[in-house]
Amino acid sequence: MKTFPSEFADLLTPKGRRILEGRDNDACGKLLKPGHRFVALSGVLDARKAAACRDELDRALESTLTLMEDPIPPESIFGMTENYEELLPKTVRVRTALLESRRSRSWAAAERVGLVEMMRSDSFAAFAAAVSGRPLRRKWGIQVLCYGPGDYAGPHNDHHPEDAEAANGYVDMHLTFATRAVAHQWLIYSKQGHFSQMRSVNTLGGITLYRLPFWHYTTPLMAKPGAEADARRWVLLGTFLDAPEQRRRNTAIEPPPVSAASVLLHKR
Ligand SMILES: [Fe+2]
Numbered sequence: 001m002k003t004f005p006s007e008f009a010d011l012l013t014p015k016g017r018r019i020l021e022g023r024d025n026d027a028c029g030k031l032l033k034p035g036h037r038f039v040a041l042s043g044v045l046d047a048r049k050a051a052a053c054r055d056e057l058d059r060a061l062e063s064t065l066t067l068m069e070d071p072i073p074p075e076s077i078f079g080m081t082e083n084y085e086e087l088l089p090k091t092v093r094v095r096t097a098l099l100e101s102r103r104s105r106s107w108a109a110a111e112r113v114g115l116v117e118m119m120r121s122d123s124f125a126a127f128a129a130a131v132s133g134r135p136l137r138r139k140w141g142i143q144v145l146c147y148g149p150g151d152y153a154g155p156h157n158d159h160h161p162e163d164a165e166a167a168n169g170y171v172d173m174h175l176t177f178a179t180r181a182v183a184h185q186w187l188i189y190s191k192q193g194h195f196s197q198m199r200s201v202n203t204l205g206g207i208t209l210y211r212l213p214f215w216h217y218t219t220p221l222m223a224k225p226g227a228e229a230d231a232r233r234w235v236l237l238g239t240f241l242d243a244p245e246q247r248r249r250n251t252a253i254e255p256p257p258v259s260a261a262s263v264l265l266h267k268r
Pocket of ligand 1: 156157158216
């Protein structure tokens, strides 16, 4: 049997299912609320299943990863001609499993353990639609990242002004599977013009959702002392575009109707 279920919904706890079905008044549609561009959910993935997923990622995918790195360009310092005029492009170091090509080793490994099928399942997108509160395009992007000791992403905003479909914003959903050897890693994000918000992403089965663009960065992953070799944080990532208003049937994943009963219960 494959470790990853063919439907993402099979990883969910009762709380996770309530969100998926539109019965959680707090989480459903949260990214539509003004000032809410980031949501972190816990207790949504079954803990034992999440641990099995993490172990399978370690086993099946670690040897297929490719390093992705954009270091600080030296010209960003030595090319400066005016004081205080420094500009930092997006910097990053992380390993990734290449899933764009069906011929890659990563794709074959991810397919074998059922990961591709799960990340392509309707309930994976439906969960993102439920929290974002918007209909999402049926075709979405998937990616796998693995942060090891010292891996990070510098400040960036993920704005794509050149892509018409993403220029007005889009949604990212990240599932996190960290090993026990991770000491900490944080997501820092901006609110009202300052990097004032901070959330631990050192979780096993945590889900974070983003209504991009906004400024954020991910601090270097730190291992517990002496445990560097085992410290990894896996991220399963889905990128979802808004469905166009004029669309053919079955081309969008709709958010579930938020039930009136849950609204009433919530008020009491
Ligand atoms: Fe980002």
